[in-house]
Amino acid sequence: MSALLEGKTALVMGVANRWSIATSIARALHEHGARLALTYEGERTKDEVEKLAGELGGGLALHCDVASDESLANLRAVLESEYKQINTLVHSIAFARREELAGKYYATGRDGFRIALDISAFSLVALSRELQPIIKPGGSVMTMTYLGSVRAVQSYNVMGVAKAALEASVRYLAVDLGEQGIRVNGISAGPIKTASARAVSGFTNILAEVALRAPLRRNVSANDVGNVSVFLSSDLSSAITGQVIYVDAGYSIVGI
Numbered sequence: 001m002s003a004l005l006e007g008k009t010a011l012v013m014g015v016a017n018r019w020s021i022a023t024s025i026a027r028a029l030h031e032h033g034a035r036l037a038l039t040y041e042g043e044r045t046k047d048e049v050e051k052l053a054g055e056l057g058g059g060l061a062l063h064c065d066v067a068s069d070e071s072l073a074n075l076r077a078v079l080e081s082e083y084k085q086i087n088t089l090v091h092s093i094a095f096a097r098r099e100e101l102a103g104k105y106y107a108t109g110r111d112g113f114r115i116a117l118d119i120s121a122f123s124l125v126a127l128s129r130e131l132q133p134i135i136k137p138g139g140s141v142m143t144m145t146y147l148g149s150v151r152a153v154q155s156y157n158v159m160g161v162a163k164a165a166l167e168a169s170v171r172y173l174a175v176d177l178g179e180q181g182i183r184v185n186g187i188s189a190g191p192i193k194t195a196s197a198r199a200v201s202g203f204t205n206i207l208a209e210v211a212l213r214a215p216l217r218r219n220v221s222a223n224d225v226g227n228v229s230v231f232l233s234s235d236l237s238s239a240i241t242g243q244v245i246y247v248d249a250g251y252s253i254v255g256i
């Protein structure tokens with residue numbers, strides 16, 4: 001593989017298991033020469049993430065719950081002492097209660113709305129604030145989003161609203177961090193079978209619809225997304241910021 005990311009350090013957040021999009025992103029970044037640090041949400045995912053970190057160059061596997069400011073501050077302290085600075089931050093994190101990912105959007109509860117927006121959108125803001133002092137100029141922040149931010153996708157409900165907030169945050173953060181030469185972008189991936197995706201009611205119908213109607217007549221893989229994360233981490237994308245890049249086999253451009 002190329003050494004496109006040689007000398008760069010990437011923090012990848014959101015590995016839960018081998019199906020996670022963040023796993024493919026971490027693998028792709030490693031294959032192109034990046035040194036990695038991974039984070040895990042809790043004890044349930046710790047072993048899997050430590051194992052992956054071992055396979056991918058032996059970088060750090062750190063605990064971070066994005067719902068906790070203290071956890072974010074700890075993350076920064078450890079990164080600063082172990083790596084000094086990082087070049088790439090990959091935010092591949094989202095959560096909504098299963099009951100909010102089915103039925104009517106208007107049935108979303110106040111608490112369910114707050115949790116989905118906090119974990120899936122605000123966390124990017126909080127992480128950007130906490131980590132910006134240790135992201136090198138020329139660095140790249142990226143987050144994962146989905147078409148449900150701009151279209152009403154059945155059952156995606158509050159997560160679509162969270163993704164809209166996330167994509168708006170990408171633009172505001174791009175302006176804020178642009179002063180330091182840091183770029184911020186979103187990758188809007190087509191549907192991929194992961195634990196989070198399976199929580200969306202009727203997810204397999206979405207996969208079937210994309211395979212039928214996308215210009216490329218197929219679904220995307222997490223590897224397709226991993227490749228774009230390499231591009232966004234590298235200097236090849238040095239003038240791209242504040243954008244949402246669709247990695248969806250073209251599905252989003254199709255009308256009738």
Ligand SMILES: NC(=O)c1ccc[n+]([C@@H]2O[C@H](COP(=O)([O-])OP(=O)(O)OC[C@H]3O[C@@H](n4cnc5c(N)ncnc54)[C@H](O)[C@@H]3O)[C@@H](O)[C@H]2O)c1
Binds near residue numbers: 022189
């Ligand atoms: N799978 C898809 O079809 C698809 C499509 C487009 C975008 N996305 C987005 O990609 C991202 C990754 O999702 P995935 O599909 O790989 O599923 P996944 O379940 O493998 O990953 C979600 C991750 O979020 C983490 N997370 C949740 N709450 C957290 C918290 N409080 N603190 C820290 N981490 C927390 C989980 O531990 C997990 O690692 C999400 O933002 C998702 O919305 C997924």
